Amino acid sequence: MTIRTVHREQEMKFGTQIIPNGVRFRLWAPLVPFVELEIDGWSLPMRQDVRGWYEAEVPGASPGSHYVFCLPGGKRVPDPASRYQPDDVDGPSEVVDPLAFEWTDLGWRGRPWEECVFYEVHIGTFTPEGTFRAAAGKLELLAELGVTALQIMPLADFAGRWNWGYDGVSLFAPDSSYGRPEDLKALVNRAHELGMMVMLDVVYNHFGPKGNYLPLYAPILNDKDTPWGPGLNVDGENATVVRDLVLANARFWINEYRFDGLRFDALHAIEDSGPKHLIQDLAEQTRAASDGRHIHLIAENSHNQASWLRRRDDGTPWLYTAQWNDDLHHGLHALVTGEDQWYYQPYASRIDLVAKALAEGFAFQGEYLARENRMHGEPSAFLPPTAFVSFIQNHDHTGNRPAGERIGQLVPRQAARMLATLYLLSPQIPMLFMGEEWNASTPFCFFTDIKELGDIIRRGRAEVLKDFPEASKAKHIDPMSEDAFLSCKLNWDERCSPVSAEMLELYQDLLRLRASVLTPRLVGMAGNSGSSEILGPHAFHVQWTLGDGSTLNLAANLGASPQNGDWRAVIPLRCEGTFTDDTLGPYTAMFWLT
Known part of the structure; x- marks a missing residue:
């Protein structure tokens, strides 16, 4: 049988474009008087226009060429729209031909939202190899489990050899530690062949602390701090191009990589006082960029702003399809573990909040929270339950613990089975965390390899964990160490043990029941x-x-x-x-x- 293939490219005004006789390079650098392009060891001046754009067409340049931009003073910087950084964030960018990969998922239209069963993965720890190609090799097991959507933690190139992904600085370049761009495309392509969607976690509220050279030549940041550093300039002078960069990136992942949707990290941390909030622009433009496929947009929003989730008269999402339901997680966790610190303090002994989060979405819908010293949340009962993604663990609530303990290590086995049943059969859209289905014993803790900031990161982690009574047990876990990273890699061999197989059978049974009985009834809720x-x-x-x-x-x-x-x-x-x-x-x- 002949397999028809197709080639895809997201054309944009940033980065490189293959042209008939070579490659076109573009850079927005309004803060500097000139820029030179250095490619494969030789350099040439770039042509400047009145809006701060620099451009050069290089005959003979081709995919595989390495290049940097040279600023006044001799500083050499990578392309902020680089498609690949083979030598990490400080090295040269590589020209990539987006049309070289041969897609075989012709006819793929995605899946309706009601069919979603998410599975969150960190590519570096999902398999021993920690690569896109190795992850693709596990997809059949996920499909057999009943997973219909892979949820991948952020991939934008970050500094160092390992990281959660939320310190990305090269927004268009999948991190080279996981493989090349064509390897990521092969992962998405294989998922589609198995009937599985792939969602990507993206971060537009800040850049990582190392490797972001944009402020040297462009007004990319503002003075509105987020918990992770300065925010992006989305509403000040020259903000139009900054917004264009973010919007182009969202379209890029949907079209060039064929992701079936995006999960937007910490939307509440994006401050925008302009006429149209970037949060609205992101949803509208990402949806408009699709080719008619099912595209699903998921919010993380700690302010619980239900207005971003509102539905049209026909029940379809106006902007965002759903939001991660932290309220439900926090309430369940507090009740079953008895923990009453950190996230869980407002939920301690509050069975009413768990019931409310299941029935109405948000547990707090405008109440004052002393922990946050503000009113929290908006009324959400007007939304269908499918506007919320439920879970009993994820990368945050496992990783931001003293030793990265999973729920299976914190509660009795029968309690873990009860929690799985409760959320997998509720009308909210479920999300498993990798390894949950067999009650993996490996932890998932915080890890990073930004060596220059080691002491700052260690102090920050100590501050985050100080309220945990058991924090002293984890003093030996250095977030900067390779051991912390390696300890989080899933051990797939334990999946076959009798105890793990029993939990795996439970998850398979529950997801089969969900698909056969519940999913068809979710349409039209x-x-x-x-x-x-x-x-x-x-x-x-x-x-x-x-x-x-x-x-x-x-x-x-x-x-x-x-x-x-x-x-x-x-x-x-x-x-x-x-x-x-x-x-x-x-x-x-x-x-x-x-």
């Missing part, structure tokens, strides 16, 4: 479809009106003691735990349809 009732200090009943008019019920006991009630009329769709006519057993989640 409206807002105000959920309601909740508190049954006891650790127990609640939630019900949702599904898209077909049926009612999904959940009775859950998050505690170690039985909960009295009347369950005589219940015919379970699934019960993880135990129940009798008048008792809901410890650590039990029971679903049924009426």
Whole structure:
């Protein structure tokens, strides 16, 4: 059988473009009077226009050529729109031909949102090799599990050999430690062949602390600090081109790499006082750039601004498809582990917040939070449950712990099984964290390789962890060490052990049930479809009106003691735990349809 192939390129005004007789190079550098292009060891001046753009067409240049831009004073800097940095963020950029890769996913249209089951991965620790090609080799196992969407942590080239990815500085260049651009395209292509979407986590609220040379020649940053450094200049003088760079990057991942959507990191940290907020522009332009495929846009927004998630009259998203539901995670975690510090302090002993987050999306919808010293959240009950992505662990809430402990190391086994059942069968869209399905024993802790900032990073981590009673156990974990990184690599061999296989079977069963019974009923779910009732200090009943008019019920006991009630009329769709006519057993989640 002949496999038809196609070649794809996102044309843009930044970076390089292959032309018939060579390569065109462009750089926006309004703060300097001249720029020279140095390519493969020889240099030539770049032509300047009145808007701060520099351009040069180089006959004979070709894919594989290495180049840098030379600024006044002799500073040599890489291309901020480089497609590949073979020698890390400080080295030269490489010309890449985006049309060289042969895609075989013709006809791929993505998948409807209601079918999403996310699986979050960090490419460097997902496999022993830590590469795009190795990750592609695991996709069949994920498809067999029931995963329909790979959620990849940020890939923009970062300084050093390992990093979570949120310190990226070369927005268009997949980090070279994971492989070349064609390797990433091969990963996406293979996922599509298996019927799996691929989503990318992108960071537009700050640049990493090392390797960002843009401020030397362009007004890229502003004086509005984020927790991770200066914010981007999206509303000041010359902000138009800065915004264009960000918007071009979002379109680039959707079109040139065929990602099926984006997860936008910490949108609440983007300050914009202009006539149209960058958050709105990002959603509108990314959706408009697609070729008719299903494109899904996911927000991380600690301010819980439900307005960005509003729906059209036909139920489709106006801007963002969904938001990560931190409220649900925090409430579940606090109730089952008993932890009451850090994120979890406002949720301690608050079973009502868990029930509310399941029924209405946000637990806090305009209340004052003393921990944050501000009003928190907006009303969200008007949104359908599918406007929220639920999880019981992710990179943040595992990695920002003293020893990177996963939920399976923090709660009894029956509690972990109950939590999995609760969130995988709720109408919210579920997201697993890599290795969760077999209760991986490997940790996922914070790690980085920005050596020049080692002491600052160590002090910062100590400050983050100081409120954990068990923090002293983790003093030996140096976030700058290779051991911290290597310890987080999944051990795929343990997946076959009897204990792990038992958990894996649970996840497979739950996801099969979700796909066959729940997913078809999610289509058409409206807002105000959920309601909740508190049954006891650790127990609640939630019900949702599904898209077909049926009612999904959940009775859950998050505690170690039985909960009295009347369950005589219940015919379970699934019960993880135990129940009798008048008792809901410890650590039990029971679903049924009426």
